[in-house]
Amino acid sequence: MxxxxxxxxxxxxxxxxxxxxxxxxxxxxxxxxxxxxxxxxxxxxxxxxxxxxxxxxxxxxxxxxxxxxxxxxxxxxxxxxxxxxxxxxxxxxxxxxxxxxxxxxxxxxxxxxxxxxxxxxxxxxxxxxxxxxxxxxxxxxxxxxxxxxxxxxxxxxxxxxxxxxxxxxxxxxxxxxxxxxxxxxxxxxxxxxxxxxxxxxxxxxxxxxxxxxxxxxxxxxxxxxxxxPFVDSQVREPVEFPWERLDGRPLVYGSMGTLQNGSERVFRMIAQACVGLDAQLVLSLGGSKDPAELGELPGKPVVVRYAPQLELVKRAAAVVTHAGLNTTLETLAEGVPLVAIPMGNDQPGVAARIAHRRAGIVVSQWRLGVGRLRKAIDAVLRQGSYRSAAKQVQAAMQKxxxxxxxxxxxxxxxxxxxxxxxxxxxxxxxxxx
Structure with missing residues (x-):
């Protein structure tokens, strides 16, 4: 030993x-x-x-x-x-x-x-x-x-x-x-x-x-x-979640990670972008804020301080993310397409790889707006090519x-x-x- x-x-x-x-x-x-x-x-x-x-x-x-x-x-x-x-x-x-x-x-x-x-x-x-x-x-x-x-x-x-x-x-x-x-x-x-x-x-x-x-x-x-991915569910702390609030619509899971997640503006944009889509949004604040600090968001998404990410991604139809590598890999391991909003450090590089494999859409933080974000989320939900590409990456990862x-x-x-x-x-x- x-x-x-x-x-x-x-x-x-x-x-x-x-x-x-x-x-x-x-x-x-x-x-x-x-x-x-x-x-x-x-x-x-x-x-x-x-x-x-x-x-x-x-x-x-x-x-x-x-x-x-x-x-x-x-x-x-x-x-x-x-x-x-x-x-x-x-x-x-x-x-x-x-x-x-x-x-x-x-x-x-x-x-x-x-x-x-x-x-x-x-x-x-x-x-x-x-x-x-x-x-x-x-x-x-x-x-x-x-x-x-x-x-x-x-x-x-x-x-x-x-x-x-x-x-x-x-x-x-x-x-x-x-x-x-x-x-x-x-x-x-x-x-x-x-x-x-x-x-x-x-x-x-x-x-x-x-x-x-x-x-x-x-x-x-x-x-x-x-x-x-180096993923072991046993190293994750249990997180409570109001599962009873999920209403059966296609699930969009939004997370900006646990570090570069302090922008209230981005969370509000994600919520506004999902209004009118046939989907239910779950937002994880990554510990950066108490949900009460944000007040009521457009569309009344489920907002939590921390989320059981592995479990939610399995149910998701799309994931909106900062393109941190762990969230990206956990999402693609389930064959789920992404909308990436890279904020810094390695995230732009991860997002570029997502775009190269056509497994999602990248929205630059410098061009971020509700209309552009809504269009991207709607595209990955409706256009099967993104899910197909994500499934191809998933199949390769499963080997x-x-x-x-x-x-x-x-x-x-x-x-x-x-x-x-x-x-x-x-x-x-x-x-x-």
Whole structure:
């Protein structure tokens, strides 16, 4: 039984897939310890995962909510700049507190979120690690737009130049992160990182993005692996919902996630856009507000602070979303088409992939209006082509158990032996408990 240390960015869109993956590795007989800040402890432990706190001085209880509330009010490039600042501060803490915590826990190998810089901790300690992408993977390929741009797919000279310029812009914006990380790597005698992909594992880069939702990539590197959603309903906290209020009309489920969801204007637009459609709207506020704060919305939708998303998506005829990867994958896993309103960070890139596969319609936040949104929602409800495309992605996703495939790749990359599997030989000296 290997002792695996896991690090991930402290956000719902990262914690849900990482705890699901940790549970699957535990089921295979490994001991998994997730290192995180105080605000994530209860959620990790509720999922049955061992937790070790880091960053006690920097991130006392309640810090995460304050940061999330600030992020919820931002848009576009300001969102990305704020996220860069958060990653920089989080990385500084991980590089400071991570080595001692990992050594004290007796960890022998690591699983690291691509939004976390703990790979440098693994290098410093001489531990093997694999990288896990909870968003579209970081790539050094100019045929693919950088993960946070909503650009369409094109491989001509202009498209590739555009992608290279986008990558340079990201490198410039993310410079503060790498300055801090490289300063610590210099102290540790490690080679400086020149590009975001330099921080990733050379053993395996595993993304929960299904290949069926990715742009074509003829020259995909051998260490990059597309799997499927990391979803485990057991890691989700039970959520009460007034099921008796559903009236049998086609269901439109609207959610702007748990982070960038603070715009009351967007929720009101979604409600107004559904007025007159033969559909019932359910709006999840993602914890950003109490439904009473919004008052009565047009069309009298069912509005809740939190929703049992997995259950509602199964009943939905369409989903209106910010295009967060987890919501997108959970929706397409049910073959449901989407209307995407990307707000920032990786969401434009996810939305571009939805549009490329024709599994939904993207409405830019900069051109968002009730009429445009109503037209998009009506189209995905009435035009069978969107549901057909979503079903095609669903069919491709159903061929791969994302968690099982990811666990296989982690064991293979780290040279681990599954408990009760004597035929699999360990290739590295990974401590066992």
């Amino acid at each position: 290997a002792i695996l240390g896991a690090f991930c960015f402290p956000g719902t869109g990262h914690l849900n897939p990482m705890t699901a993956l940790a549970r699957r590795l535990q089921q295979r007989g490994h001991r998994v310890i997730l290192f995180g800040i105080a605000d994530t402890a209860a959620r990790v432990r509720a999922a049955g995962i061992e937790f070790v706190q880091v960053g006690a001085a920097d991130y006392p209880m309640g810090t995460l909510r304050q940061l999330d509330e600030k992020l919820s009010r931002l848009k576009g490039l300001n969102t990305f700049r704020f996220t860069v600042d958060r990653v920089k501060n989080h990385s500084r803490m991980v590089l400071r507190d991570g080595p001692d915590a990992v050594k004290a826990a007796g960890v022998g190998a690591m699983v690291v979120d691509e939004a976390d810089m703990a790979g440098s901790v693994a290098e410093h300690l001489g531990l093997p690690f694999v990288s896990v992408a909870c968003f579209p993977p970081l790539l050094a390929d100019d045929t693919i737009p950088p993960f946070c741009f909503g650009w369409g797919y094109r491989t001509d000279a202009i498209g590739r130049l555009r992608n290279r310029l986008g990558a340079r812009l990201l490198t410039r914006v993310a410079k503060p992160i790498f300055e801090d990380v490289n300063a610590q790597r210099k102290v540790w005698g490690l080679t400086p990182l020149g590009h975001s992909t330099d921080a990733l594992s050379k053993l395996a880069q595993i993304t929960q993005l299904p290949e069926a939702l990715e742009f074509p990539m003829p020259n995909r590197p051998s260490w990059l692996h597309y799997t499927g 791969v158990d994302g968690l099982e495939r990811a666990a296989d790749l982690i064991e293979s990359g780290l040279g681990l032996r599954r408990q009760g599997d004597p035929a699999r030989q360990t290739q590295r000296a990974v401590p066992v408990a």
